[in-house]
Amino acid sequence: MQAKPVALKVLDAVSIVLLGISTYLALVFAPTELVMGDVQRVFYFHIGTAWTALIGFILAAVFSVVYLIRKDLKWDRLQVAAIEVSLVFFLITIVLGSIWARPAWNTWWTWDPRLTTAAVTELIYIAYFMLRQGIDDPDKRARFGAVYALIGGLSAPITFFAIRLFRTIHPVVIGGTNPEADGGFSMTADMRVAFFFALFAFTVIFIDLFWNRIRLGDLQDKVEQLKLKVSM
Amino acid sequence: MNNATYRVKATKKHSIAKPSFVRAVFAIVLKDLQAEYRSFELISAMLVFSLLVIIIFNFALNLDIKTRETVTAGVLWTTFAFAGTLGLNRSMAIEKDRGCLDGLLLAPVDRSAIYFGKAISNLAFMLIVEAIVLPVYSLLYNRNLFQPGLLLVILLGSIGYVGVGTLLATMSVQTRTRDILLSILLFPVVLPVLLPAIIASDGFLAGVEVADSLFSIGLLVAYDLIFIAVAFMVFDSVVEE
Numbered sequence A: 001m002q003a004k005p006v007a008l009k010v011l012d013a014v015s016i017v018l019l020g021i022s023t024y025l026a027l028v029f030a031p032t033e034l035v036m037g038d039v040q041r042v043f044y045f046h047i048g049t050a051w052t053a054l055i056g057f058i059l060a061a062v063f064s065v066v067y068l069i070r071k072d073l074k075w076d077r078l079q080v081a082a083i084e085v086s087l088v089f090f091l092i093t094i095v096l097g098s099i100w101a102r103p104a105w106n107t108w109w110t111w112d113p114r115l116t117t118a119a120v121t122e123l124i125y126i127a128y129f130m131l132r133q134g135i136d137d138p139d140k141r142a143r144f145g146a147v148y149a150l151i152g153g154l155s156a157p158i159t160f161f162a163i164r165l166f167r168t169i170h171p172v173v174i175g176g177t178n179p180e181a182d183g184g185f186s187m188t189a190d191m192r193v194a195f196f197f198a199l200f201a202f203t204v205i206f207i208d209l210f211w212n213r214i215r216l217g218d219l220q221d222k223v224e225q226l227k228l229k230v231s232m
Numbered sequence B: 001m002n003n004a005t006y007r008v009k010a011t012k013k014h015s016i017a018k019p020s021f022v023r024a025v026f027a028i029v030l031k032d033l034q035a036e037y038r039s040f041e042l043i044s045a046m047l048v049f050s051l052l053v054i055i056i057f058n059f060a061l062n063l064d065i066k067t068r069e070t071v072t073a074g075v076l077w078t079t080f081a082f083a084g085t086l087g088l089n090r091s092m093a094i095e096k097d098r099g100c101l102d103g104l105l106l107a108p109v110d111r112s113a114i115y116f117g118k119a120i121s122n123l124a125f126m127l128i129v130e131a132i133v134l135p136v137y138s139l140l141y142n143r144n145l146f147q148p149g150l151l152l153v154i155l156l157g158s159i160g161y162v163g164v165g166t167l168l169a170t171m172s173v174q175t176r177t178r179d180i181l182l183s184i185l186l187f188p189v190v191l192p193v194l195l196p197a198i199i200a201s202d203g204f205l206a207g208v209e210v211a212d213s214l215f216s217i218g219l220l221v222a223y224d225l226i227f228i229a230v231a232f233m234v235f236d237s238v239v240e241e
Helices: A006-029 A038-070 A073-105 A113-133 A138-169 A189-231 B002-014 B021-039 B041-060 B065-097 B100-106 B111-141 B148-172 B178-205 B210-239
Strands: none
Touching: A006 A038, A006 A189, A038 A073, A038 A138, A038 A189, A073 A113, A073 A138, A073 A189, A113 A138, A113 B178, A138 B148, A138 B178, A138 B210, B021 B041, B021 B111, B041 B065, B041 B111, B065 B100, B065 B111, B065 B148, B065 B178, B100 B111, B111 B148, B111 B210, B148 B178, B148 B210, B178 B210
């Protein structure tokens, strides 16, 4: 087994430090928001995880296209890594958002376009892993996975637009809980520092986890091949 | 079998074994319709299932006159979506079971002709079921559903549903968990069809001006075009062995 690359080890350490600093900035350094109070501090990590998860999902759709053209399993491993890390990050986003929404909107959940799209996106990528689980042949698994990730990646943004349509025609259904209108706030300079640092920190953490997951995928692949060799 | 006789004819006529794209698609549709005409197992299953779903809704939502006004579109589309997965699953499972799909793949036609053939026959089954469910629903709940706008929405929605559904069913029947997988794969990605379809249907039933539903219809058309184009491009990767 090859040792973990030094660069990756360094990135692991940097990620932990950044997470620590970002936590400090979000929980202590940033001023308390006047209306919502301390619960607003959830916002920094909420955006940080959401932003990286979305990038991950977009990357996954790109890897789909590349895999379907090149048919190289390397791209499949990249795709699985991106989706797996993004799935967890997006779940964190939803949970954090829900924690914030309870005091801010007085409900854990509302069928707002963003929330609904987030939930559906989570379900799409859970379905993606269920699809992969049902297939043994690695090539077939990669092909089906790529096709589904592509369809899912196209469908999610259209869902967002479709639900917005729901809102414009039935404003009563949503009850006017427009996220901008209800729970919006303007950031002070210190808040901005915490915000952009959280974005930066989570981007680095995402890259670190992504890299680790790719390495894991490569190792898994090697184990499979060795197993095949032994059985032959 | 039809394919075989057809190919022989084609060979004689043109001395080229490869039939044209449209004729290949048509041959597959014809094969499916003939098989269905002889057994009626797919359509009858979808139909009975649809009626059962409507009956369940009747009790679940207590469909009295007032509720009916607001939930008809939702009930109809839920019924179509559920019955649709039943049909899609069966239609592809038949192909997979006795190696028929391999037979189709051996035919000297473009692979996407198989996709379009299956999609068109699936669409036909779905439309037939809808054509029976609609009057039955109208009768049971005394609600006139025969409005051109609504029928257009149902057609567009069914096209999008079947377009993606045929592709995903082709994948799901080739997995170990094939019986349960299709609805899990299909429902989250077909949501952009169901949403505007329900909104537009609701609009037409409530007698809203056509202009108000134009955006929904546009969204449906866009979805249909995008996803049929994608399915057309990737279908090769889904059937290749």
